[in-house]
Amino acid sequence: MGSFTNFPTALQATLQQGFLEREFEEGLDSVLAYRRAALEETVPARIGETLTRTRKSRKTPVTTPMNPTTNTGLDNGLTPSTFSVEQYSFTMQEYADTVDTNMMQELAGIANQLFANSRNSGVQAAQSLERIAQLKLFSAYMGGNSRVRTDLGASSTTTCHVDDVRGFQTVLVNGVVTPISGTNPLTVSEIATSGSGVSQTLSVTAFTIDGTNHSSASGGVSGTITFAAATAPVNLDSLVALNAPKILRPFSKSNTSQLTGADVLTMSLIEDSVAYLRDNAVPPMPDGTYHCIMDNTSMRQLWADQDFKVLFAGNGTRSREYRDQEVIVMLGVTYITTTEAYLQSSNSSIGLNVRVRRPIVLGAEALIQGNFEGMDTWIAREGMESINDVFLINNVAQIIRPPLDRLGQVASQSWTWIGDFAVPTDLTATTSIIPTASNALYKRAIILEHAG
Numbered sequence: 001m002g003s004f005t006n007f008p009t010a011l012q013a014t015l016q017q018g019f020l021e022r023e024f025e026e027g028l029d030s031v032l033a034y035r036r037a038a039l040e041e042t043v044p045a046r047i048g049e050t051l052t053r054t055r056k057s058r059k060t061p062v063t064t065p066m067n068p069t070t071n072t073g074l075d076n077g078l079t080p081s082t083f084s085v086e087q088y089s090f091t092m093q094e095y096a097d098t099v100d101t102n103m104m105q106e107l108a109g110i111a112n113q114l115f116a117n118s119r120n121s122g123v124q125a126a127q128s129l130e131r132i133a134q135l136k137l138f139s140a141y142m143g144g145n146s147r148v149r150t151d152l153g154a155s156s157t158t159t160c161h162v163d164d165v166r167g168f169q170t171v172l173v174n175g176v177v178t179p180i181s182g183t184n185p186l187t188v189s190e191i192a193t194s195g196s197g198v199s200q201t202l203s204v205t206a207f208t209i210d211g212t213n214h215s216s217a218s219g220g221v222s223g224t225i226t227f228a229a230a231t232a233p234v235n236l237d238s239l240v241a242l243n244a245p246k247i248l249r250p251f252s253k254s255n256t257s258q259l260t261g262a263d264v265l266t267m268s269l270i271e272d273s274v275a276y277l278r279d280n281a282v283p284p285m286p287d288g289t290y291h292c293i294m295d296n297t298s299m300r301q302l303w304a305d306q307d308f309k310v311l312f313a314g315n316g317t318r319s320r321e322y323r324d325q326e327v328i329v330m331l332g333v334t335y336i337t338t339t340e341a342y343l344q345s346s347n348s349s350i351g352l353n354v355r356v357r358r359p360i361v362l363g364a365e366a367l368i369q370g371n372f373e374g375m376d377t378w379i380a381r382e383g384m385e386s387i388n389d390v391f392l393i394n395n396v397a398q399i400i401r402p403p404l405d406r407l408g409q410v411a412s413q414s415w416t417w418i419g420d421f422a423v424p425t426d427l428t429a430t431t432s433i434i435p436t437a438s439n440a441l442y443k444r445a446i447i448l449e450h451a452g
Contacts, residue, residue: 033338045374057428090370096416143167144244165223257351282363294359295341
């Protein structure tokens with residue numbers, strides 16, 4: 001591009017002005033992180049659309065000596081014991097998108113639109129899988145942690161409206177995820193957050209999902225829970241299921257609505273998360289550390305923490321961390337910044353007075369990506385002459401179809417992925433096997449919730 005204003009007036013009319021650069025510049029891309037934390041598995045073809053996998057627990061240690069008086073008979077006084085099991089499932093679903101390029105019109109363009117569309121489709125596919133992975137991960141680890149919402153309807157002695165019913169819908173029965181019922185109730189603690197609040201234990205037996213979703217959480221599902229007779233729950237009181245995953249907040253705040261601008265991320269929360277994961281015997285990632293995925297504002301708050309400053313006191317000018325303002329590994333944790341962080345906007349009408357950020361600290365196999373093996377089989381099919389060019393890149397198929405219209409001008413570029421992300425449970429890791437273990441259904445990650 002340029003200007004010819006310095007040329008003689010008589011010549012300016014003969015020159016093209018304001019012309020376009022003959023190429024496309026790249027736009028901004030998201031920085032991805034969640035999918036990188038997933039362990040990839042292959043879901044075999046021809047096994048149905050859902051695959052359920054089973055994990056076994058350890059057996060409870062024996063600390064009582066045998067009684068010599070019962071050491072008789074063929075069984076020596078011993079009663080056979082067995083291990084518990086827990087299951088997680090992959091449900092094969094297809095995700096795809098497409099774009100058309102008119103090859104005749106493309107020749108009149110400023111640059112190669114076919115290449116530009118191909119690049120954008122690849123970026124879109126990667127970002128789509130990232131969002132799916134993030135949603136699966138946070139849906140599991142935010143489940144069972146919510147609050148009462150009387151703005152959606154008054155509470156009674158047997159029902160109350162909940163900001164997010166995820167985690168209040170199932171219990172594990174013999175290692176199998178089972179819908180709650182009168183036979184299989186879920187124990188939920190109501191924790192008072194104000195002087196008028198109520199602290200009590202609820203036995204939840206049913207739930208309903210609102211026809212119109214009013215949850216404040218991204219991916220959340222508002223609804224109503226039904227419980228055995230109790231005192232009517234109070235607005236904004238915390239609701240925490242007995243098997244809810246742990247969420248750490250500054251100053252031990254019990255739900256999101258309690259956060260204020262002073263509740264920022266600190267090294268203390270990071271240290272607490274590492275202690276929690278280690279107490280649950282969660283193995284670290286293959287590199288030997290836990291991984292903390294956060295956005296850059298959360299990282300900035302960590303830099304401002306006094307404990308962090310003391311750690312680097314007197315070493316600021318020599319420290320690579322301070323020179324680059326980037327922390328890679330510290331306190332047994334690898335820090336990974338992303339622009340796809342799980343954020344929640346403030347909304348004073350429902351009790352959220354600050355913007356909420358949620359770094360998450362993960363151990364090994366907190367998230368598993370199941371790729372459908374049938375994709376490979378489809379691409380390698382025999383005896384079929386395809387007019388498409390198909391390329392499998394990171395388990396995502398890129399398909400280019402030549403023009404089929406009457407004028408032979410419109411080419412099609414598509415991508416597709418068939419698979420699912422699963423979040424395995426760890427409820428069989430009980431205190432009888434790991435004395436320091438928690439009651440959480442999901443133990444391999446922990447959310448750090450703070451204002452920002």
